Amino acid sequence: MTTPELRSRIESSPLYNRDLAPTSVEQRHWGTYNFAALWISMSVNILTYMLAASLVQGGMNWKQAVATIFLGNTIVLAPMLLNSHPGAKYGVPFPVLARASFGVLGANVAAVLRALVACGWFGIQAWIGGEAISTLLATLVPGWKNFAYGAAVCFFVFWLINLAVVLKGIEYIRILQGISAPILLGVGLLLLGWAYHAAGGFGPMLSAPSR
Known part of the structure; x- marks a missing residue:
């Protein structure tokens, strides 16, 4: 079977669509610096600072707080690397990769559960980002702190900014x-x-x- 015939057969399958297709080599522009920047963005942010501050506020000293955060990140590092390797090297998206473990129908459950966790985590991030915008506005505009719906408005502003970036x-x-x-x-x-x-x-x- 020739490559065009194989491509046509795959694209005609009900299990295929463009969103689930592997990323081609020509479309992969992520290098070492980009992956390093991703890890930095995930690690050096206000949520990490808040976690460390909450541990210290809860009674830990700095050594205990650092050790706790290091241990937690180390525990999740291995499965994250194993889960992300096929996508980083071969361009395979998670819903397709999950079919190998959960089957075609079961992969939908795994994808939905992952999406629910992502929605919850994004909600936390959006709320904190909205609080940052609200605090900045309160500094620039003293009357802003008296606006009852200021925090909610800033939440949706931050949400829209993220949506614009994703689009x-x-x-x-x-x-x-x-x-x-x-x-x-x-x-x-x-x-x-x-x-x-x-x-x-x-x-x-x-x-x-x-x-």
């Missing part, structure tokens, strides 16, 4: 992440400098006992 496609996300990753690292260093100055040095910061 532009994965290539736009790749470029945006490549730009934002160094900025996130720079902001993290600035926050470290601020904490150093506010605490009076690294000594008081690192010697704080657990409660």
Whole structure:
């Protein structure tokens, strides 16, 4: 069977559509820097800072908080790498990959469950992003804090910003992440400098006992 015949046979299958087709080699523009930028964006962000702060506020010292976060990330790292490898190397999307484990019908369940988790996680991120926008507006416009629906409005503004980015496609996300990753690292260093100055040095910061 020739390649065009094989392609025609696959495309005529009810299990095939363009959204589920593997990404061709020509469409794969993600390199080492792009994947590194992705990991930086996932790790160096306000949610990570909030997690570390909540652990310290809950009674841990900095060593215990760092160890807890490191252990948690290490536990999820292995399955994440195994799950993402076929997509990164061969361009196979998750719903198709899931068919090997769950079957054609079972893969739909896995995809829906993953989508539900993503919706919940995006809701958390959108709320925090909306809170950031609301705080910024309250700083620039003092009367904004008296607006009863300000937080909800900012939530939907942040939601629309994310939607606009997603609609532009994965290539736009790749470029945006490549730009934002160094900025996130720079902001993290600035926050470290601020904490150093506010605490009076690294000594008081690192010697704080657990409660």
